[in-house]
Amino acid sequence: MICVQDQRLAWHPGMTLDQVLDALEKGHLYAVVRVNGKLISKPFFAVTKVPDESIIEPLPLIAGG
Amino acid sequence: MKFTQRQTMQYQRPEIDKGYANQTLHVDVGDYSISVKPVPEKMKDTFIGGKGFDLWLMWQAVKSTTRWNDPENAICIASGPMGGTPAYPGSGKSIVTALSPLTDSVVDSNVGGYFGPYLKFAGFDALEIKGKSDKPVVVVIDGLDGYVGIEQAQDLPDDAYALSAVLTEKFARGKKRNISVVSAGPGAKHSYWGCLNFSWYDTKRKMVRYKQAGRGGIGTVFEDKNIKALVVRWDSVSLDTNRPADKDALRKVAKKHSKEIVTLDPKQNEMARIGTTHLVSIMNDFDLLPTNNFRYGRDPRSTLIDRDVYEKLFDPGFDGCWMGCTVACAHGVRDFIPMTGPYKGKSVFVDGPEYETIAGCGSNLGVFDPYTILEINFYCDAYGLDTISVGTGIAFVMECYEMELINQKHTGGLELNFGNRTAAMQLLHQIALGEGFGKIVGLGIRKMKKIFAGEYGADAAILEDIGMESKGLEFSEYMTKESLAQQGGYGMALKGAQHDEAWLIFLDMVHNFMPTFEQKAEALHWFPMFRTWFGLCGLCKLPWNDIVPEDNKDTPEPAKVMKHVQWYAQYFTAVTGRNLEPNGIIEMSEAVYNFQRVFNLRMGLGRREHDKIPYRAVGPVTVDEYESRKQRYDKQLIQIFGDGAADGTSEEKVAKLRKYRQDQYEQLKDAVYKRRGWTPDGIPTVATVKRLGIDFPEVLEVLKANGVTE
């Protein structure tokens, strides 16, 4: 299992961050996500493998600055 | 240290009423006069407070012919009706305005620290300072004793770091938290990049801290007036001090927002722990981190200056720049020992760095050493220099040096290659002291371009392309090449190239939420207007959208964070008693925003031609830049012009892309001007100023003089 924004989701081996966000409603809105304390940006979502028991926190960086 | 009183005024402090003191303070340091004027209801209705009040006072103080160093140029400082509320996060801002030495028009800068709120509680919604003193002076506003004084000061330290500390000590009468000091420094005296340091006393660390009103050279105006410092004294602050119209409603909404931040910040941007430093790696990942004068957007060495590094360097503790701000992002580094300059070898506290300073004085100079960035940050503050203009300005000089547009003959022997941190530090000290090549650099990019072309024989066209300024103000630290909307966010910003009006890069470039010109124009209407409102009220923008409700993504327009907009409207109503709905916020701001555009026009800066940006902000200037993003640019050429468009030499492709992108930017201007109710030349129409209630005879006169009669 992994935890996304306090929700538990099923995990499978080889799972990428892209797949995690695809499974979320409006997951496309996220440009930056924190995976186990490390920031990952959209260009790297597809190549980032998510380990089991990961804690994933999307960042609300959308109109900041 | 010796003080001689030149003028004093005793006054009866008014009770604050629903966020307003209902009077303004006017000090002339030239003829040593002090006066107080009432705030009419109409002024509150139209200009709200903060930047609105500043602009209105300035409008009356200056003429179209006034220049930045004329005695009648005014420095105005105001918080706003909500400024000084301790429970609502981000409610202690001051907004400062003056005619800028960089832009020759009015510039505004938003700053933390305690000065603005204390000024209001001392009895004044705004302070206007004019004149030029023949001797250095300190202006003291003592809200507890009901006293304003202009004092000649001798033997005070020059730099802001030491000056704020000694003045806090002198005027505190044992309660240092009661004091806030505004000061500049020698860098402000010797360059056009002067900032103002606004202090507060950090009771936990037992030291004076400060934040900067950085943009536009207001510190330079301050030094030109021969003002050493402004000191305000006030006592404790509670929810009652601002006398809100509805304290219960205020407490309720403040609690909601404050609690949400405490709960969600640790899960979101972690600003209470790392400030804005997380942006370094994010910008780098998206190819948006200004590197080598905005030439590139990423560098593998960025990990050396990112949040993980500064998280370890920051001194842990509560870092709100106003009481009760739960975002608490104003971090600093304890026991830093500079390697150069007057503080060499001494232990100092560095207030910062924030993202802008890291990017501007780090990656944009090709410097990836966190300690050099800290040292530049420290000296910029102590000298009274704006880190953004310093970073962008030195980056420009470095590129000129690498392109051989200037050489060691001009730089006085400094080898100003990208990455040469020793030379960067030397240049910074020169700027601050007005020595050597630093004297020219400190005039700002716009003036450097003229000198390099006119006196050094450099190619004027390339200087125009790579000199990152707009309206004379140096760009802040975001790459706009791949976001047309953000190009507009910088180019059409009233004061020049600062991102505080609109930050649309992610919405535009990353998410492609606004593909049409009309959608971009709508964003370039709503966001600048909404963001303007913070400056009218004495608020910080960060709590609005840097921490958002968990269900924000499920709302129709997540970028606007409408739940917070609703809370802000309630907050305004609770303090002022004036009923405000979320939509009303935009209209309130529009009046002041358009007034500032007309002010620009009056000063010769408010037309379409002034909204231009250097090509470096629009697309690749050089072949090397094109090739660094070849895939992206080739793809775009094919999308626009069809198969075969990406054939040919890189020079040809640079030219083709340039023509297309420049044309896009002009089309964007058309769409934005239309949306804002402006003429195709970028001037508010008579119908627009009438709709907004700013159709004063002087405003109509300015419009008429510029050919706008309907």
Ligand code: SF4
């Ligand atoms: S969010 Fe940061 S900058 Fe804004 S008021 Fe709070 S501490 Fe100051």
